[in-house]
Amino acid sequence: MAKRGQGEGSISKRSDGTWWARITVGKTPDGKQKRKAFYGKTRKEVQEKLTAALNDINNNTYIEPSKMTVEQWMYIWLRDYKKASVKPKTYAAYEAHVKNHIAPELGSYTLASLRNDMVQRFVNGLADKGLKSITIERIVGTLKTALMQAVDNDLIVKNPASRIKMPLKQERTPRVLTVHEQELFMEASKEHRNGEIFLLILGTGLRIGEALALTWDDIDFENHILCVNRTQIEYCDHIDGKTIYHREYSTPKTKSGQRTIPLIPSLVDMLLTLKEQREQEKQKFKEAYKDTGLIFCNYYGVSLNYTAIAKKIQSICKKTGLEGVHPHTLRHTFATRGLENGIDLKIMQELLGHSSIKMTADLYTHVLPETKKNSMMKIAGTINI
Structure with missing residues (x-):
């Protein structure tokens, strides 16, 4: 009925x-x-x-x-x-x-x-x-x-895109700085305002959006711990023929994105020095200063956008003669240096905030064979044949 x-x-x-x-x-x-x-x-x-x-x-x-x-x-x-x-x-x-x-x-x-x-x-x-x-x-x-x-919605009977043959997947070998290139890049970064963001990524493997979203409350100076709780996102709306740009903060895409990362002593010292500089800027520009608590910001406390960061990298590359470098290159470099020096793959997955160990392994297959070899050599002395 x-x-x-x-x-x-x-x-x-x-x-x-x-x-x-x-x-x-x-x-x-x-x-x-x-x-x-x-x-x-x-x-x-x-x-x-x-x-x-x-x-x-x-x-x-x-x-x-x-x-x-x-x-x-x-x-x-x-x-x-x-x-x-x-x-x-x-x-x-x-x-x-x-x-x-x-x-x-x-x-x-x-x-x-x-x-x-x-x-x-x-x-x-x-x-x-x-x-x-x-x-x-x-x-x-x-x-x-x-x-x-x-x-x-009963608009069509079946999905015409359900059995599509996709193109062959391209092998993804991420651009990684050599040890010498890393040294050149780090030295040049120190000459730029907010260049510390690159040093932090090289030392923690943060995504650029995660680094841009960091506040001083995310740093535990006593225990040398950095907490990742959010990321900065940029997007645009198209309304009535106009493009409107937005910059906001959001939680990481996956649960594994929320994580803690131990900080090496040199990064702690760098952040303490930077915190002092921010306090001085706050006093100098106090009438116009926006106290957002952001670690990386302009002279008035306002957040930075991705384009500004990309331009800084271009400037550094021009001076050092490096090519093909972008913010994710620094994250890949951190992971590669870590695996080269014996950091366990599972630990690296957690540090990078990957949702699965397979994702980490797939990205760094070029590093793992040598890492395995070095790991095996550690037990060579215990086996006498």
């Missing part, structure tokens, strides 16, 4: 235990009512689909499913299923995938007409453009997730 709530259309339980609903979405050219059906395993699921359709009808944004394009659906998916459920930076990445890749290539097709071979050509085209395999994976992941939601 149909159950009807006020303004919710009709909802009925089917003989197989599932639920379905019907709603009037307009009229046919001959004046007859046009009806749309929704199906689901539970009444709640059907009700949610029905409510979403009613909202679209009331706001004059309802699109007939058979006519809905991929582009229209992608932006509906972003608005209704991602905007409120993911972090702003993640949402901005999804939006960029849609705006820069998915909509231009697949957007004009209707959802109902999209086929596996069309998606495969799209993926092959991304590879032909020279995009990295990890970037292609993320773009396709965005498309696949959105289309799966379209299946759940």
